[in-house]
Amino acid sequence: MRMAEIKRLAFLGGLLAISLLVVVLNLCGFLANAYAGFARSQFRFADTRPAVRQAALLIQKLDFRNAEAVQLLAEDDLYAGRRGQALDEYEQALKLAPADAFLWRDYALARISSGLIDTDLEKAVAQAQELAPKSRPLQISLALAGLKIYALSSPG
Numbered sequence: 154m155r156m157a158e159i160k161r162l163a164f165l166g167g168l169l170a171i172s173l174l175v176v177v178l179n180l181c182g183f184l185a186n187a188y189a190g191f192a193r194s195q196f197r198f199a200d201t202r203p204a205v206r207q208a209a210l211l212i213q214k215l216d217f218r219n220a221e222a223v224q225l226l227a228e229d230d231l232y233a234g235r236r237g238q239a240l241d242e243y244e245q246a247l248k249l250a251p252a253d254a255f256l257w258r259d260y261a262l263a264r265i266s267s268g269l270i271d272t273d274l275e276k277a278v279a280q281a282q283e284l285a286p287k288s289r290p291l292q293i294s295l296a297l298a299g300l301k302i303y304a305l306s307s308p309g
Contacts, residue, residue, distance in 0.1 A: 202229055220250035224259065236267040254284035258291050265298050270306075 206229050212222035227242035243260040250256055261277035264270075278295055285291045 202232070205229060218249055220246040220253065220256065223249065224256060227263070228259070231263050231266065236263075239263055240267060240269075252284060254281045254288065254291055257281035257284065258294060261295065262298055265302060270302060 205225060209222045209225035209229070212219050212225075216222070223242050223246035227239045227246060230236075230239035230242060240260075240263060243256075243263055246256055247253075247260060257277050258281040261274055261281060264274045264277065278298075281291060281295060
């Protein structure tokens with residue numbers, strides 16, 4: 154074999170390896186999205202929350218930068234009363250997906266349900282509103298949260 158043929162075979166082998174890597178990564182992403190869909194559909198039932206947590210942990214193994222998996226864990230912890238852990242997970246999810254307006258909204262609602270009315274809450278609400286100013290569901294949920302804060306703060 155000549156040197157040119159060896160280089161050509163090495164180049165083709167490298168292309169094949171890169172192609173296989175891309176296929177594996179896409180498959181992992183596809184499976185992560187499938188598990189996320191399953192977890193979201195099961196989250197509303199209290200009996201299936203352990204399955205949701207397991208699905209979120211599996212998603213993290215498939216795609217360690219998946220913000221939705223971290224958000225699922227945060228929601229599970231919030232419902233279980235582990236508020237500090239839930240807020241930490243929301244902050245971790247926000248680092249992975251800082252442009253997700255609904256994630257900012259959910260973080261703001263978690264802070265409200267934890268009784269934390271502070272500058273971090275103001276920042277979360279401002280970020281959510283800035284990222285999706287025309288989203289009616291987002292704006293309505295934030296308005297209702299504001300009414301709850303007002304009711305908690307007003308005397309009698």
